[in-house]
Every structure is written in structure tokens, then in C-alpha cells.
Amino acid sequence: MKITKAVIPAAGFGTRFLPQTKAMPKEMLPIVDKPVIQYVVEELVDAGITDIILVTGYHKRTIEDHFDNPSKELIENLKLGGEKKKHYLEQVQKIADMANFIYVRQKGPYGNGTPLLNVRHIVGNEPFIYTWSDDFIAASPSRFKQLIEAFNKYQSTCLASVRVTEDEDYDRYGFTGGTEVEEGVMDVTEIIEKPGKEKAPSNLANVSGFIFTPDIFNYLEKAMSSLKEGEELYYNDALRQMLSDSKKMYAIEIKNGKYYDTGNKMQYLKTVVEFALRHPELNGDFREYLKSLEV
Numbered sequence: 001m002k003i004t005k006a007v008i009p010a011a012g013f014g015t016r017f018l019p020q021t022k023a024m025p026k027e028m029l030p031i032v033d034k035p036v037i038q039y040v041v042e043e044l045v046d047a048g049i050t051d052i053i054l055v056t057g058y059h060k061r062t063i064e065d066h067f068d069n070p071s072k073e074l075i076e077n078l079k080l081g082g083e084k085k086k087h088y089l090e091q092v093q094k095i096a097d098m099a100n101f102i103y104v105r106q107k108g109p110y111g112n113g114t115p116l117l118n119v120r121h122i123v124g125n126e127p128f129i130y131t132w133s134d135d136f137i138a139a140s141p142s143r144f145k146q147l148i149e150a151f152n153k154y155q156s157t158c159l160a161s162v163r164v165t166e167d168e169d170y171d172r173y174g175f176t177g178g179t180e181v182e183e184g185v186m187d188v189t190e191i192i193e194k195p196g197k198e199k200a201p202s203n204l205a206n207v208s209g210f211i212f213t214p215d216i217f218n219y220l221e222k223a224m225s226s227l228k229e230g231e232e233l234y235y236n237d238a239l240r241q242m243l244s245d246s247k248k249m250y251a252i253e254i255k256n257g258k259y260y261d262t263g264n265k266m267q268y269l270k271t272v273v274e275f276a277l278r279h280p281e282l283n284g285d286f287r288e289y290l291k292s293l294e295v
Contacts, residue, residue, distance in 0.1 A: 003049070003126070007116065025063055027133040036133070037066075044099070044129065047142055049129065056104070116216065117233075129210070135263060150211075150252045156250055157248070158252050159250070162254060177201025204253060
């Protein structure tokens with residue numbers, strides 16, 4: 001079955017970027033001149049996704065506005081700019097036409113499993129992509145194309161993964177253990193969240209995107225029913241149950257790529273600098289500016 005749907009959870013408060021995120025969603029933080037969530041959406045569309053479901057909260061209207069048609073006032077302003085602003089007009093008009101955007105308000109306990117249950121009625125009985133709005137892997141082919149290719153081959157849940165090199169990374173991500181069935185593909189037998197380097201089953205961290213089969217919803221419902229008051233619902237709870245039922249699952253190392261995590265201040269700033277150095281309008285002047293700094 002062709003994968004055409006993607007789910008992006010975007011209901012968090014972005015507390016690590018306060019006070020900037022008091023009124024502006026963290027997903028809209030700019031990487032030079034484009035919000036981080038647009039990089040994610042563009043990559044999904046390029047991989048053949050037509051329906052993008054965003055699970056948001058009451059404070060995320062800016063995201064909806066960004067992917068909506070531009071206002072009449074903005075269009076008229078850009079038209080008045082003539083040829084000088086024509087490319088801006090084309091850019092903002094293109095955004096709304098990239099995909100079918102569907103918005104769902106998040107309801108339920110905290111945790112990254114809740115957005116999945118919120119969209120079950122929309123996803124239906126189809127495999128789908130689940131990905132974050134504040135990180136991505138710049139790769140060629142793209143991470144989603146690589147994930148889809150792997151899913152087409154294995155017809156099972158596929159987890160985007162990267163090899164970690166820093167000790168602190170073992171305390172930041174979930175890691176898989178299992179058997180390597182081909183280069184960069186692991187038949188998963190265990191998933192451990194933030195294990196620390198000594199207890200990690202491998203150096204393959206699961207980050208930035210997944211393809212889930214629809215049976216994950218039943219396992220999430222099961223995990224939900226066993227939650228105690230105040231506990232959070234995580235998709236890893238469902239994945240571990242799936243493994244215990246001998247469901248096949250594969251960790252896919254994303255090749256020819258670099259992982260960018262814009263969810264914390266330091267990594268966000270590094271991402272902005274790297275992308276500015278590659279920006280066609282800025283790279284030369286910005287590079288010279290950085291060289292001129294006395295730090």
C-alpha cells in the first residue's frame with residue numbers, strides 16, 4: 001500500500017525557548033528565512049506524501065496560518081513590488097498548495113503516543129509516517145524516501161536511525177538492539193530509551209521519523225488502558241508490546257545524511273549558522289562576517 005499520510009505532533013509549549021515561544025510556536029522558529037516545520041513538510045511532499053496531519057494545541061494558530069493561502073493584503077503588497085518581489089509571491093502561494101493540511105487538537109495524557117491516538121480516525125488502516133516538527137535529517141536521498149524504500153521491502157514498522165558518536169547522545173535518544181540483516185538495517189528485538197552508553201544495545205539511535213503500521217493503534221490503546229493517574233503515554237510503550245508479540249520492526253540507518261536537532265538552543269544556533277553558510281543569498285557575506293569576529 002502506498003504511503004500518502006504523515007502525522008506531525010506540534011502541541012508542545014517549547015519551554016526551552018521561552019520567552020521567544022510564549023506567543024510563537026517553536027515549530028515556527030526560523031532557519032534563516034524558513035520555519036523549521038516547513039523543511040519537514042517540504043521533505044514529506046517530495047517523498048510523495050499528500051495528506052499532512054498536524055496535531056496542535058490552542059496556541060498553534062500561527063502554524064495553520066503559515067500553511068494557509070496568503071492574505072489578500074500580502075498578495076497586493078508583493079504585486080506592487082513588481083519583478084523585485086515576484087519570487088516572494090510565488091513562494092508564499094506555493095506553500096498552501098504543497099499538500100492537504102489537516103489539523104487536530106491534542107486531547108489526552110501527555111506523551112508522544114497521544115497524538116497518534118488523536119488521529120486514528122483519519123489515518124485509518126494505512127501505514128503512515130510519524131515525524132517531529134523540530135528536527136530533521138538532511139540526506140540524499142531524503143530520510144523519508146529511504147524509509148519508504150525500506151518499508152516497501154520489509155512491509156513492517158521502520159525506524160529512522162543514525163549512528164551516534166558522542167557519549168552524551170546515549171542519554172538523549174532511544175536505541176535499538178537486534179540483528180543486522182543487511183548493511184544499515186537492523187531486525188529489532190529491543191528498544192531502550194536513554195540507556196546511557198554502558199547499557200545501550202547498539203550505537204543506532206532512533207531519531208527524526210518513523211513509518212508505523214496501523215496495528216500500532218491497538219497497542220497504544222492497550223498501553224493507554226494500563227496508565228496510572230499522571231503517567232504519560234509513549235509510542236515506545238506500544239512498540240515494545242509489538243516486539244513482545246513477535247511483530248517485525250526494522251531500524252533503518254539513514255545514509256548520506258546529517259541529523260539536525262533544533263529542539264535545544266545550542267543545536268538550533270548551529271543549524272542556523274550552517275544553513276546560512278549554504279544560503280545562496282548570504283553564504284559569501286555571512287562567511288566573511290564570521291571570519292571577522294574577534295571571539
